[in-house]
Amino acid sequence: MSEPAAKKLKVDEIPNHLSTMDETCKKNLVDIDNVQSQLDKLSEDAAEEILKIEQKFNKSRQPLYARRNTLIQLIPAFWATAFLNHPQLSAMLSEHEEELIGALKQVEVEEFEDIKSGYKIILTFTENEYFDTERIEKTYNLSIEQPVSTTSSIKWKAGRQPAKTDLAEGQPVTFVEWLNENIPPDSDEIAEVIKDDLFPNPLQYYLMPDVDEGDEEFNRF
Amino acid sequence: MSEPAAKKLKVDEIPNHLSTMDETCKKNLVDIDNVQSQLDKLSEDAAEEILKIEQKFNKSRQPLYARRNTLIQLIPAFWATAFLNHPQLSAMLSEHEEELIGALKQVEVEEFEDIKSGYKIILTFTENEYFDTERIEKTYNLSIEQPVSTTSSIKWKAGRQPAKTDLAEGQPVTFVEWLNENIPPDSDEIAEVIKDDLFPNPLQYYLMPDVDEGDEEFNRF
Numbered sequence: 033m034s035e036p037a038a039k040k041l042k043v044d045e046i047p048n049h050l051s052t053m054d055e056t057c058k059k060n061l062v063d064i065d066n067v068q069s070q071l072d073k074l075s076e077d078a079a080e081e082i083l084k085i086e087q088k089f090n091k092s093r094q095p096l097y098a099r100r101n102t103l104i105q106l107i108p109a110f111w112a113t114a115f116l117n118h119p120q121l122s123a124m125l126s127e128h129e130e131e132l133i134g135a136l137k138q139v140e141v142e143e144f145e146d147i148k149s150g151y152k153i154i155l156t157f158t159e160n161e162y163f164d165t166e167r168i169e170k171t172y173n174l175s176i177e178q179p180v181s182t183t184s185s186i187k188w189k190a191g192r193q194p195a196k197t198d199l200a201e202g203q204p205v206t207f208v209e210w211l212n213e214n215i216p217p218d219s220d221e222i223a224e225v226i227k228d229d230l231f232p233n234p235l236q237y238y239l240m241p242d243v244d245e246g247d248e249e250f251n252r253f
Numbered sequence: 254m255s256e257p258a259a260k261k262l263k264v265d266e267i268p269n270h271l272s273t274m275d276e277t278c279k280k281n282l283v284d285i286d287n288v289q290s291q292l293d294k295l296s297e298d299a300a301e302e303i304l305k306i307e308q309k310f311n312k313s314r315q316p317l318y319a320r321r322n323t324l325i326q327l328i329p330a331f332w333a334t335a336f337l338n339h340p341q342l343s344a345m346l347s348e349h350e351e352e353l354i355g356a357l358k359q360v361e362v363e364e365f366e367d368i369k370s371g372y373k374i375i376l377t378f379t380e381n382e383y384f385d386t387e388r389i390e391k392t393y394n395l396s397i398e399q400p401v402s403t404t405s406s407i408k409w410k411a412g413r414q415p416a417k418t419d420l421a422e423g424q425p426v427t428f429v430e431w432l433n434e435n436i437p438p439d440s441d442e443i444a445e446v447i448k449d450d451l452f453p454n455p456l457q458y459y460l461m462p463d464v465d466e467g468d469e470e471f472n473r474f
């Protein structure tokens with residue numbers, strides 16, 4: 033788990049531009065390097081212990097997520113409502129895509145076993161106008177040098193697959209475009225919102241008064 | 254250490270806009286809220302365990318930092334060299350301030366006892382043209398609602414105290430201006446560089462070839 037310790041500095045390896053230093057100074061630099069190696073080792077050990085704690089708690093969360101999922105399935109349009117009330121997520125829905133969100137039956141986020149190397153977002157849909165695919169998995173692989181995301185195959189209905197967006201020019205703008213793209217994990221803001229905000233506590237969004245339907249006096253402009 | 258648990262949702266406290274829901278649904282929402290409270294508790298417990306680990310390792314680092322400090326004092330201009338070779342820190346030095354950095358004898362970063370509520374940066378100077386103060390402490394207090402920084406008093410030499418910068422308009426631009434200001438911890442980038450980058454491993458910067466003096470062919474433009 034820990035990185036191999038950095039190569040130790042030796043007196044005869046002091047960089048060229050310092051070669052005129054006196055020998056005592058060189059010896060002190062080597063000693064400082066030795067202290068730095070011990071500090072690095074402490075940081076690696078700390079990171080390892082912290083990861084173990086995160087793994088332990090992630091395991092403790094699983095039965096609670098499973099119980100929550102069972103309860104959520106008993107509430108009509110729970111995920112659709114939470115999604116529509118979420119400021120960033122609802123902002124990406126075109127009028128027409130709000131109907132697709134009505135078909136969003138289940139949202140799951142699964143960390144990879146070791147927590148640190150990646151995660152999956154799994155969205156389950158009922159019958160809808162966009163695709164004949166019940167379960168869409170978007171996988172964010174962080175353990176490789178150039179992290180990538182992949183998407184399980186989607187069987188689009190005729191004429192419903194959006195055009196590929198030019199990722200170099202910015203994020204896809206709508207939810208359907210997001211489903212259709214493999215955005216690098218570091219820049220997939222929607223994935224991060226689902227993983228770090230919606231999934232940890234969807235109830236807070238479900239319970240929000242719907243701004244479209246509240247207080248008509250303030251809404252009619 | 255943990256926040257008080259959020260108030261639990263009760264069936265008769267379901268928000269108004271959901272009041273027409275059937276009673277079974279309301280009961281399920283209350284059950285979901287109960288699961289969310291258990292998830293929140295797990296996150297608080299995880300944060301507490303992780304903080305304890307950070308505190309333990311911070312304690313283990315102290316004798317190593319003390320030993321490193323002793324060794325550093327044996328090397329002429331160690332901190333000045335590290336500072337001048339650091340890309341962000343050297344960028345803030347006017348030509349004249351490079352002389353002040355030559356008087357930088359010691360850099361220390363001390364976390365508050367509990368790690369999370371703040372830290373101090375302590376800079377020790379020898380005789381210099383800017384101030385008659387040997388030890389300057391900049392304290393970053395993060396435990397209060399509006400985190401603040403404070404600076405121990407500096408006895409400026411005549412005409413050497415810089416004008417106060419308008420913090421609302423951006424960061425102070427030079428090192429001396431930075432010493433003279435109390436920048437909110439969240440936006441004090443220099444403090445963060447010293448705490449999270451220079452202090453954890455100054456040796457890597459000390460050892461860097463000095464770009465000003467290297468390869469003159471690439472430098473004369």
Ligand SMILES: [Ca+2]
Nearest residue numbers: 116242243244
């Ligand atoms: Ca709405």
Ligand SMILES: [Ca+2]
Nearest residue numbers: 337463464465
């Ligand atoms: Ca230089």
Ligand SMILES: [Mg+2]
Nearest residue numbers: 101104138139
């Ligand atoms: Mg569900």
Ligand SMILES: [Mg+2]
Nearest residue numbers: 322325359360
């Ligand atoms: Mg020192």
